[in-house]
Amino acid sequence: SETHLAVTVTPMIDEGGAMVAFDDQTAFKRAGAMRRDFVANVSHELRTPLTALIGFIETLRGAARDDRAARERFLTIMERESGRMIRLVNDLLSLSRVEAEERRRPATEVDVLGLLRGAMNTHRDAAEAAGVALRLDAGPDPMRLKADPDQITQVFHNLIENGLKYGGAGGELVLRVTRLEREPVLRGPAVQIEVIDKGEGIDPLHLPRLTERFYRVDTHRSREKGGTGLGLAIVKHIVNRHRGRFRIESELGKGSNFIVILPDS
């Protein structure tokens, strides 16, 4: 059977259009259109939960006023919708922070395995609730490289979260760390981190667009699971900033492998 490949990243192009030098009008216009799309998407994503909130407030004032069970139900929905908005705003802030730092090289020496173990611990309970075993597959050697620890942690969080959301209830989520003596594209030593699930997989048709902001295979499902549609866009931008590579391999019905490669130099 065939494994499908989507290669993204490496060229430092900002879809928002903010920091790119344009050599022609077409590119300039395209960036403008992208920015307008982005603002339209954000507005839509915020308006949906806000509209729901306003609706429920009205109902709570009126019909549901004396119905305790209905009140509880509506408050639960309101809590969920508010949670969605705060996650969206947090993700937007993360994106803009990464973009603002895109030109500054990360200079802190970080312990990749330590950060990964920390991220796994954060998700321990959620994994248990989802019936997924988190497994670290790494050698005994420490993996150190220059990176931004908060951003690398965020990459791990986003990929683990997706693995739990879409990786299939039951089963296993494997986090594999490998040292590459010479990564062919980066032409030097690198650390490779893979997040591997045996879940639903992704139709190859979607792979090239998965790291676009707000792109989802199934909008309804993503929303239902509390997704913002920004997780992989953030991952891509962070990996870009680290001059690394991000690749997704997936097979429908079998599972996915999200591969982050960070240069060690």
Ligand code: ADP
């Ligand atoms: P979301 O907030 O919707 O999860 P992401 O940017 O993190 O946004 O992911 C974009 C889309 O990619 C998701 O909506 C989902 O359709 C798909 N996806 C992400 N991770 C996985 C995975 N491990 N398995 C299958 N599909 C995935």
